[in-house]
Amino acid sequence: MANAVLEMIDVTQVFGDKANPTYALRSVSLQVEQREVVIIMGPSGAGKSTMLSIAGGLLRPTAGRGVIDGTEITRLGDRALAAVRLRGIGFVFQDFNLLESLNVIQNLELVLARAGVRGRAATARAHEILRILGLEQRMDYRVGLLSGGERQRVAIARALCNNPTVIMADEPTASLDGKRGAEVMTMLRMIAHDMGKAVLMVSHDHRVLAYADRVVWLQDGLLENREPESMATIAAPQH
Numbered sequence: 001m002a003n004a005v006l007e008m009i010d011v012t013q014v015f016g017d018k019a020n021p022t023y024a025l026r027s028v029s030l031q032v033e034q035r036e037v038v039i040i041m042g043p044s045g046a047g048k049s050t051m052l053s054i055a056g057g058l059l060r061p062t063a064g065r066g067v068i069d070g071t072e073i074t075r076l077g078d079r080a081l082a083a084v085r086l087r088g089i090g091f092v093f094q095d096f097n098l099l100e101s102l103n104v105i106q107n108l109e110l111v112l113a114r115a116g117v118r119g120r121a122a123t124a125r126a127h128e129i130l131r132i133l134g135l136e137q138r139m140d141y142r143v144g145l146l147s148g149g150e151r152q153r154v155a156i157a158r159a160l161c162n163n164p165t166v167i168m169a170d171e172p173t174a175s176l177d178g179k180r181g182a183e184v185m186t187m188l189r190m191i192a193h194d195m196g197k198a199v200l201m202v203s204h205d206h207r208v209l210a211y212a213d214r215v216v217w218l219q220d221g222l223l224e225n226r227e228p229e230s231m232a233t234i235a236a237p238q239h
């Protein structure tokens, strides 16, 4: 795949010991391209978060390989891996993981500082990202005063600060109502389609399917590719 910025190749993850193993992933392979929103769906315990942790270099798999931007992350030592994570990947979490007592700009500046960008350069970069995402009116607000939807959009802005290749999001809409969830998904799609990032996210929520370019279904650690249309009927709630 010419523009694959993220690859997982035959990844297996086993938790526990030999007497009582849990196969969280069984020889899973996935490629994600630039400008693509890929959503991993599947029931609780299917291995979705495990898959995202390995793809993002937060967890080393029992077997198999992971490649980000051409670098095989599964072979890197801890420091090199942390550097690839910092520059290559922006993480977004269900519960935002922002520092609530700091304001929006300060939350972004903290992440920029970790990549060595400080002072006026950091402030300028934070302004730029917040402007692109339409959040400039909130930049001096303390995060604790923002709504859930605003917090998640700030978390996405933070994830974009270091100009990563891939944005990874684990259940980014799970704490939000339908309207706020739709705003967050619209933003993630814009980041892929207009800003050229790859977006890999995990969700239980069938409402996010409309925003996917591709959906992969995970069950008992096994991966299956499906088209969003067919997924919609499978994932829709039963009445």
Ligand SMILES: Nc1ncnc2c1ncn2[C@@H]1O[C@H](COP(=O)(O)OP(=O)(O)OP(=O)(O)O)[C@@H](O)[C@H]1O
Pocket (backbone or CB within 6 Å): 015, 016, 022, 023, 024, 042, 043, 044, 045, 046, 047, 048, 049, 050, 051, 204
């Ligand atoms: N650190 C761990 N130690 C032991 N078992 C684990 C660990 N992390 C995950 N597991 C097990 O691996 C399997 C997959 O877990 P995972 O969290 O990836 O599922 P998930 O699809 O994200 O579920 P959910 O939708 O509930 O978040 C589960 O059986 C889980 O109990």
Ligand SMILES: [Mg+2]
Pocket (backbone or CB within 6 Å): 048, 049, 050
């Ligand atoms: Mg999970």
